[in-house]
Amino acid sequence: MLDHSTLDHLEALRLDGMAEAFAELESQDAAADFSHAEWLGLLVDREGASRETMRIEARMRPARLRHVGACPEDVDYRARRGLDKALFQSLLTGRWITDKRNLIITGPCGVGKTWLGCASAQTACRDGVTVAYKRKPRLFEELELAHGDGRFPRLFRSITKAQLLILDDWGPDQLTATQRRDLMEIVEERYGRGSTMITSQLPIKPWHDVIGEPTFADAILDRIVHNAYRLELEGQSMRKSVSKMDDENPQT
Structure with a gap:
């Protein structure tokens, strides 16, 4: 002994x-x-x-995922939200990241877009992939500040060098000229070199108007959308379902 x-x-x-x-x-x-x-x-x-x-x-x-505890083993395939189980499980193999393709997850508020994205990202981390998570509103705030204090090159590298970049909460607010240029630089630098995941309440069609300037919009969306897998979710908020269950089964 x-x-x-x-x-x-x-x-x-x-x-x-x-x-x-x-x-x-x-x-x-x-x-x-x-x-x-x-x-x-x-x-x-x-x-x-x-x-x-x-x-x-x-x-x-360093990934700083919004839902750190989200994992593929806990995905609820029974929820009525139109999740394509076969496609999602195929995405969990990570082949789309190896192939430098993108993923777009759309659907109404509360159907689990961000959670599913974080679960996919955790799988990527397990496979040795470097991940960067950014909420779109917060990303542009960081970029604006970085332009002013000299940190832009370092922040830009951290965003563009990640093998998987998650842009969460692609919202309805139209981009400013500076935001369009920054986004164009990011997607151009990442094109063919890394994968980008976008979650949004908006279907893809209005994204052109969100970007705002046709030339930029065409160039940005061409680099994001044309080689992207799509998960189009639907249904009511899962948060409401959980709340209803809690009301029907109050704890004592």
């Missing part, structure tokens, strides 16, 4: 998964019957799982 000096050595070597597993095994009477190979196998397995968890967390932190 190993002694506590081994635990100290594991921690010193930053083999935290092994150290944790070793401490747990030492406290279990049944572990005394394990062979050396079984001990080693359990320790190595835990270290591998621990390192993979840390790698995923390291990609999730």
Whole structure:
């Protein structure tokens, strides 16, 4: 049986998964019957799982997803919102990101557009993809400030170099001239080099008017829409459904 000096050595070597597993095994009477190979196998397995968890967390932190806990295992395919299960599960394989294609998720408020987008992004993080999440209104605020204080080149690089960029809440407000130029630079830099996901309450047709200037709108939408998968959701807000269930089943 190993002694506590081994635990100290594991921690010193930053083999935290092994150290944790070793401490747990030492406290279990049944572990005394394990062979050396079984001990080693359990320790190595835990270290591998621990390192993979840390790698995923390291990609999730800078992504700053709105719904950090959204994951593909929790997707509700029974909800009446028109979610194409076969298409969504195909998207979860990540092939669209490998192929540098885009994804557009549209539908009314509350049907889970952002949540589904974040669940897809978590899968991408698990697969080693770098992700950047930006709400469209907040993105343009950040870009405007960055133009003024000299941070624009760094912010621009962080947006354009991400393998997956999520532009959440593409809304009805028409873009300003500066916003159009910034968006054009972003989509041009990313075209053929990374994937972009957009969520919006608006169907695609009015996006041309939202961008505002026909020349810019044609160029931007050509780079976003033509190679994009589309998830077009419908139905009532799922938040209302949850609220109704809570009303019908009050907790005591």
